[in-house]
Amino acid sequence: MKRRAFLKSLVATLTVSVSPRLLADGNVNAIVGETQQPLTSVQIPKGQFVTLCMHDVIDDNNAALAKDPYAISTQRLAALFDWMQENNWHPVSLQYILDAESGKVSLPDNAVLLSWDDGLASAYTKVFPLLKAYNYPGLFAIETDWITRVQQGEEVVYQAEGAAGPKKPSPAFKADEDQARKSGNIIEPGKVFYNGVEMGAEGFVSWAQLREMQASGLVEFASHTNDQHHGILANPQGNVEPATITRQYLQDLKRYETDQEFHRRIFDDLNTSAAILKKEVGVRPRAIVWPYGAMNKEVENIATEAGLFVSFGLGDRHLNRKNQAPSTFGRLLVMNDPSPVSIEEQVSESITHRPETERAVQVDLDYIYDPDPKRSNENLGELLDRIKALKIRTVYLQAFADPEGTGTPKELYFPNSVLPMRADLFNRVAWQLQTRAGVRVLAWLPMLAYQLPDAAQQARLSVKVKSPDGALVPAKRDYLRLSPFLPESLEIIGRIYADFGKNNTGVYGLLIHDDAYLAEDEDATVLEPQARWPGTDTPMGGTMLTPRQKTDALIAFGNAVTEKMRFYFNSSNYFSTARNMYARVVLDPKAEARFAQALPPFLANYDHVALMAMPYLDGTDEPPAQWLKKLATAVAEQPGGLQKVVFELQTKNWQNGEWINGETLKSWMQLLIRMGGKNLAYYPDDFLNNKPPFKPTYEGISLNDFPYYPVKP
Structure with missing residues (x-):
């Protein structure tokens, strides 16, 4: 009482x-x-x-x-x-x-x-x-x-306190003021539009x-x-994102805010806010x-x-x-x-912090892009409907252009200072996926494979092997990779990652592409005098590395460039890093020598390992179901393996060009779950042609509590 x-x-x-x-x-x-x-x-x-x-x-x-x-x-x-x-x-x-x-x-x-x-x-x-x-x-x-x-x-x-004197507003500042009046909280002098009510x-x-x-x-x-409690224009297509971390797209000028303009807008706003509070409240x-x-x-x-x-x-x-x-x-x-x-x-x-179950789809932005912006937008609508209906958690979204399927991009889907931009499309698609389909988006980017405009520079920076006469020559493999041991490579790829971060601050993380490998005879660049351990100024010593040293070096390189991106990402979102891994190194640990990949260090360094659980890609002679059982068993033997590994299934047999039967795909997913697997993904997804077929795919991968009923794709 x-x-x-x-x-x-x-x-x-x-x-x-x-x-x-x-x-x-x-x-x-x-x-x-x-x-x-x-x-x-x-x-x-x-x-x-x-x-x-x-x-x-x-x-x-x-x-x-x-x-x-x-x-x-x-x-x-x-x-x-x-x-x-x-x-x-x-x-x-x-x-x-x-x-x-x-x-x-x-x-x-x-x-x-x-x-x-x-x-x-x-x-x-x-x-x-x-x-x-x-x-x-x-x-x-x-x-x-x-x-x-x-x-x-x-x-x-x-x-603003500490300012040298009056400054002329930049185009970015003027555009920000106009945007605030049009779509921010201010409706008219003396009124604020707050949570749908004018106050x-x-x-x-x-x-x-x-x-x-x-x-x-x-x-x-x-x-x-x-006055930054509103959204500003974040891309040419018209999406509005938080003003405090967004490089504003200046519609009239057809460009983005520069680094200097962004810095000045934020600094002046914060200084003004602090000065007003000091004047009015005394502190x-x-x-x-x-x-x-x-x-x-x-x-x-x-x-x-x-x-x-x-x-x-x-x-x-x-x-x-x-x-x-x-x-x-x-x-x-x-x-x-x-x-x-x-x-x-x-x-x-x-x-x-119980780990959430991961269910992901790896999506080609190449399928969305069309020279006709109207058609691109229609394609995006098809993707949004499908992803929303699937009830998954994450989309690994391609940020590089690869229409020829070489795996080595010459163009990117975001503004950057290194490669040509095929279209300014990534920000638009990622924002729509997150706000309309309710999924997290991780940027899918190569670690090493980029085709530079300067062929001589490409050759000089390439991963190298020793020729029969002892000369160091660029490796001729499927991916044209830059050497992780050259500081210039790190600087160039670091710029790509940083530029991505500046223009896509709301993305939740990164999926590192399967280009991040070194074959047994690679990378002879370590023998060059300018070679350094990735991210440091430590010379390599002029000797070839062991398989585990190469594995660790690729992880170090990835960490160094990823930090360039992470600097710009919204830190209120948990930054998640995943990396593709070839299944062969899990089934045969000795294969680390041929890939510079190994499951234990991957589990220690990444939030998720996107394991390419793709039997036809691996080239196994075993029946796919038997092969997947062996793979799941090998993962389960590693501490934390089933918690961190995402089993990424193939939905297409690239050897014969045929799509995997939908019921077969579902049976693979169910098999992996029975084996203790928690996290599933698949690639590719042709959302324009319902490949893989929606219903069995949904029943196998959806996080919905009871996925066994018809859902319109």
């Missing part, structure tokens, strides 16, 4: 806008019921903390909550605070976390950082009274331009309220940017909460230049821990008005 009386009095202290329904005995009993749970069995690991990301707080109104999935009810928020008190969870301030990072204090058990985004009115009317009642600290992210506009009805431009000053906190919150000692304010922020969680290493570095050395994104793959460097933290997004126990379950999943 004492607890119920306390809650009733607490809720009554909130602003008069609180619904009388919340004060009724039944609702107070509901709060008590949610908080009187058994003491939690979930314990946040020592020295780590969880950050909760919340937005609006709405009185217990089902209709209002249904319209805003990011809102939490006043009742549920009060219940959460009480639950944390009962279950030994300890809200901490950002300052406390930074002190723990520097070793001044230790984080308490079950440390939690509470945060609210966007500076909505409920931050003052609902959240602030609860923080005071419980003496809990909170972090509030303020989008300064919204509050400036709704308070004054006009745009107020502050000179004025009544929807947001005022500067006076923020000053009162700051004076309490419980609240810290972070920048939520000044310059030290943290940036990135809109939509859209951040990467590039903008984190820019934020640090602007004095915002703590970055918050989204994502729950890893709990935050002290001594993270730099100070970059994820947050758990609170959605759908959850109960305290539901939030506890969300935290529990962040701790355990």
Whole structure:
């Protein structure tokens, strides 16, 4: 009874806008019921903390909550605070976390950082009274331009601190301003379009309220940017992606933002936001909460230049821990008005991280491309319908053009500084797949095989073998590969990977193509004086390498170029790396000498191994089912093998040009699952001609709970 009386009095202290329904005995009993749970069995690991990301707080109104999935009810928020008190969870301030990072204090058990985004009115009317009642600290992210506009009805431009003087806006800045007016949150002076509703000053906190919150000692304010909480044009086809990490496509100029223009746009915006908060609240922020969680290493570095050395994104793959460097933290997004126990379950999943089952299709962008953009878009529509209906998790999407099937691209499907661009198509297709078909996209790219425009440079940088007379000559194999031991090769391929990252920040990772191998007589480039261990300045010593050394060298090269790409990817998404592997090296470990591939180091270095479980490609004389059983058995013998290996089946017999029977393909998938395999993929997919046939493929690979019913492809 004492607890119920306390809650009733607490809720009554909130602003008069609180619904009388919340004060009724039944609702107070509901709060008590949610908080009187058994003491939690979930314990946040020592020295780590969880950050909760919340937005609006709405009185217990089902209709209002249904319209805003990011809102939490006043009742549920009060219940959460009480639950944390009962279950030994300890809200901490950002300052406390930074002190723990520097070793001044230790984080308490079950440390939690509470945060609210966007500076909505409920931050003052609902959240602030609860923080005071419980003496809990909170972090509030303020989008300064919204509050400036709704308070004054006009745009107020502050000179960024530390700037040399007035600067002429670049074309990129002007285009960004125009885009914000057309499709961002600003509808007219004094109004903000928020979650589908046009709101004025009544929807947001005022500067006076923020000053009162700051004076309490419980609240810290972070920048939520000044005016980057919207999407901008990301490709010529018209897709809009988060402004903070997107190189804007300038429609009138028919080009993308330059690196310098991008840097200036982000830096000036963050500096302006910090200056406004300093002027209005009295304290310059030290943290940036990135809109939509859209951040990467590039903008984190820019934020640090602007004095915002703590970055918050989204994502729950890893709990935050002290001594993270730099100070970059994820947050758990609170959605759908959850109960305290539901939030506890969300935290529990962040701790355990059970691997998700992978089901993937490897897709040729060559099948989508057509010189007629209208036809390309129609082809894309066919792919989207098929992938969405399959109910899979991932698409490995070709980022290079290979219409002749040589495996060595001369052109790419994204803007870059090395090879010609066949079409600016990858970003469009990847974004549509992720937003319309609901899958993750991994870029499928070669590691070494690129045909450079300069034939002499290609020959000089090629993987080499010794000729009978002892000369070092380019290897004549199926793939024209650049040597992983030449720093110039790494620089060129690193540029390709970096350029891809700049133009495709929302992709979830990389599939490394099957070109990444070295035959037994390769790579004699190590004998050249300029040869270096990949990614280092360590000379090779002038002797040929052992098979395992070559395996490790290819992994090192791949890691070095992948980091060039990863620098630009949205770090709120978990970056996943997969690599194709030939099945022969699993069935016969001695074959490492012929491929420079081996399963144990692959399992140790990649999130997934896309094992080419392709009996006809392997050339085995055994029946395919028997061969697949042997392959699955060999994988199972390796620790973690069945968890990380993706069995990638062939859907076409390239020896005779015929497609695999659909029921046969399904039987292979079912066999691998019976053998303990979790992760499946297939290649190729001719979505324009229903190859492989949809129904048996769906029944074999779908993640749907019960895939045995007709689904229209």
